Amino acid sequence: MAKALRLGVAYDFRNPPASGMSHQSLYAAIMDQVAWLDGLGLDLVWFTEHHFVEDGYLPSWIPVAAAMAVRTKHVRFSCDVCLLPFNHPIRLAEDLAVLDNISGGRVEIGVGMGYAPHEFRGFGLPVSRRVSLTDEGIEVLRRAFTGEKFSFEGKRYNFQDVTITPGYVQPGGPPLWVAAMSEPGALRAARFGANLLPQGPRAPTLDTWLATVRAEGRDPKAYRIGIIRSCSSPTIASATGGRCESPSGGGWRSTTAFARSPAGMAALPASPRSSAFPRPGWSATSIIASPSLQPSSKSMD
Numbered sequence: 001m002a003k004a005l006r007l008g009v010a011y012d013f014r015n016p017p018a019s020g021m022s023h024q025s026l027y028a029a030i031m032d033q034v035a036w037l038d039g040l041g042l043d044l045v046w047f048t049e050h051h052f053v054e055d056g057y058l059p060s061w062i063p064v065a066a067a068m069a070v071r072t073k074h075v076r077f078s079c080d081v082c083l084l085p086f087n088h089p090i091r092l093a094e095d096l097a098v099l100d101n102i103s104g105g106r107v108e109i110g111v112g113m114g115y116a117p118h119e120f121r122g123f124g125l126p127v128s129r130r131v132s133l134t135d136e137g138i139e140v141l142r143r144a145f146t147g148e149k150f151s152f153e154g155k156r157y158n159f160q161d162v163t164i165t166p167g168y169v170q171p172g173g174p175p176l177w178v179a180a181m182s183e184p185g186a187l188r189a190a191r192f193g194a195n196l197l198p199q200g201p202r203a204p205t206l207d208t209w210l211a212t213v214r215a216e217g218r219d220p221k222a223y224r225i226g227i228i229r230s231c232s233s234p235t236i237a238s239a240t241g242g243r244c245e246s247p248s249g250g251g252w253r254s255t256t257a258f259a260r261s262p263a264g265m266a267a268l269p270a271s272p273r274s275s276a277f278p279r280p281g282w283s284a285t286s287i288i289a290s291p292s293l294q295p296s297s298k299s300m301d
Helices: 023-040 061-070 089-103 117-122 127-144 183-191 203-215 234-239 256-260
Strands: 006-011 044-047 076-079 109-112 150-153 158-162 176-180 195-198 225-230 284-289
Touching: 006 023, 023 061, 044 061, 061 076, 061 089, 076 089, 089 127, 109 127, 109 195, 117 127, 127 150, 127 176, 127 183, 176 183, 176 203, 183 195, 183 203, 195 203
Parallel strands: 006 044, 044 076, 076 109, 109 176, 176 195, 195 225
Antiparallel strands: 006 284, 150 158, 225 284
16 A cells, blocks of 8 residues: 655755855754744654755754754654764664654654765775775665664674664664665665655656566565755745755746645745845755655756
8 A cells, every 4th residue: 555645845055145044043943943843743844954055054953853853743853864974874764763863753764875075085985986985885774673683784884782772763763764876775775675755867767666676576565755846935936936046046936826825825824033044045845745646857957
């Protein structure tokens, strides 16, 4: 049976100097907004991760999720994606265990390899290690999530007699997602039995994953597919003629049709501190779907 569609928002916390807003003020405003969205019944709050970016791109999502967890009761938290080469898997497993307890079992984890050369230089790692660090990191997380004592011997990591404490609230630990920009990523997600975060063309990502899961005798409907698409708020769209600019200066998709719809965001109560956010806008809508909801090739580009 296909899983129900879930909807949410994704934050990167980018705050270019031209915004005129301090990082502290932006964080506080987003915290208020998430509490408001939780009250509306939204399902998900996701984050993205990058490092050493001038506009303050979020480098560490778990502390933010923990702070939000205290102010919410319903939304689930995750990352699209947590860059595994830059996150020690044992420490990450421990941080996720703490967050799982703080949130009452409302945490998931999406992982990827990273691609930006400046980030690998900043962490003193060669880009050539990103595949092995990611594969071994996922395997360590899978063993850690069992709650049992485990050992691991690999090319990059070696651990003996490790048990993650405190224990996870969710049996089996946080649900695991794996990003795929090409066929190898899709095969990795299938191999580890993970939910899929397709970030490339449909054929080598979604279609490859579906075919592989089915070929192994598993039902794709037992998993989820997560897609993030950028959009603007109606307020910002109307103020800018239906166009918003990303912090990097690139055009964001217009959502004027949604804003004009009777079922659109205009029908919802005003967000607290909405006037505090700088223009142009900064947030994106995250759509999480089961494999039975298959996006078109165009939407996957």
